[in-house]
Amino acid sequence: MTAYHPTPHRSVSETPSGAFWIVATAMLGVLVAVIGFFALMMWADARNSRDSASTSASSTAAAAKSGASSMPGMDMSGSTAASGGLTSYAGAAPANADELAAAHVPYSAALPAAPAGPVANVNLTLKDITLQIAPGIKYAAWAWAGGAPGPIIHVRQGQTVKITLTNDGAIPHSVDFHAARIAPNVAFADVMPGKSVSYSFKANDPGVFMYHCGTKPVLAHIANGMYGAIVVEPPAGVLPKADKNYVLVASEWYLNSDGLKAPAQFNMAKAHARMPDWMTFNGYAGQYVKHPLTAKPGELVRFWVVDAGPSIDTDFHIVGTVLNTAYPFADMNPADALHNVQTVTVPAGGGGVFDVKIDQPGLYPFVSHAFAAVDQGQVGLLNVGNVKGTMSH
Ligand SMILES: [Cu+2]
Secondary structure, eight states, X not given: OOSOOSOTTHHHHTSOOOHHHHHHHHHHHHHHHHHHHHHHHHHHHSTTOSOOHXXXXXXXXXXXXXXXXXXXXXXXXOOHHXXXXXXXXXXXXXXXXXXXXXXXXXXXXXXXOOOSSSEEEEEEEEEEEEEEEETTEEEEEEEETTBSSOOOEEEETTOEEEEEEEEOSSSOBOOEETTOOSOHHHHXXXXXXXXXXXXXXXXXXXXXXXXXXXXXXXXXXXXTTOEEEEEEEOOTTSSOOOSEEEEEEEEEEOBSSOOSXXXXXXXXXXXXXXXXXXXXETTBTTHHHHSOEEXXXXXXXXXXXEEEESSOOXXXXXXXXXXXXXXXXXXXXXXXOEEEESEEEEOTTEEEEEXXXXXXXXXXXXXXXXTHHHHTTOEEEEEETOOOOOOOO
């Protein structure tokens, strides 16, 4: 905080130099102060978004600290040649991208049933795995045994959630549940490769919550795919009964190559600069455009949305309708809900729940209306009434 000096010329004006030097050094002082100010702003807003030697050194040190310096799936070298710098690989696609999109098996967005009884046992396995994040785009992820996001977890308010986390990855990981009120230094502690850990918490707070690996550097672990959603459903009767429940986890991907031939890896410089190559719902660009979610006309469709980030908010919007009821920030108290609103922000690390009833058959895109996100893949379709065709909105 010392870089900005409000009176940079004071000491200069006190010295008995010639007028030229007084003016010249005063101007230099102002220049230094201005540069210092902007340097501070850049540091605060996008730490080390450029490939500087210090970026390289600090990133490598951070990686070394977590034992991650030589891990596949993490390019933290910071050098332009190795990491791709800030080159965008958005929109890269092989010639047969359309075929690949059609053949892709979409992540199931349907909310699974909550287990019965007082305890919900949840087993999670972390794994280094090569994923497809867009048609023909391979990414060497640190994720879950089933890919990214991790499994959708559904429990009922008041149930005890018993988490068992197994680390099948090559470096330490952990799991942080936003739905828990628990000492994080104990429950969310690092688990060594090959080891497991268990902890329990009571799901007293209803909503949809993020869970994620909280091992440092957290930005890299989340961006690599170590996130998911847990729905804590309030008791029957609190919310109107939904005919369809869909869970969407929004996230960003930062690539060090196009991922067409060899799998891309994580690019820390682009993550710091918040310049994703791809943005997705449930881990794969545009998967519900080719494979739409479905509803019948007049059904109550409930979207449980988590924005895993790591850094960019999701402005949830459904084209062609208005959100009948929104539970912003996944505050499930009906008295706090909003009605008949167009777009609601889901913050990075937060959730939101949205009810819609659509009478007219058609194809209704759901998007983050921060529209760069749509171009980068954060778009899907709700097919109401089993209509034919597709659209490219
Ligand atoms: Cu991790």
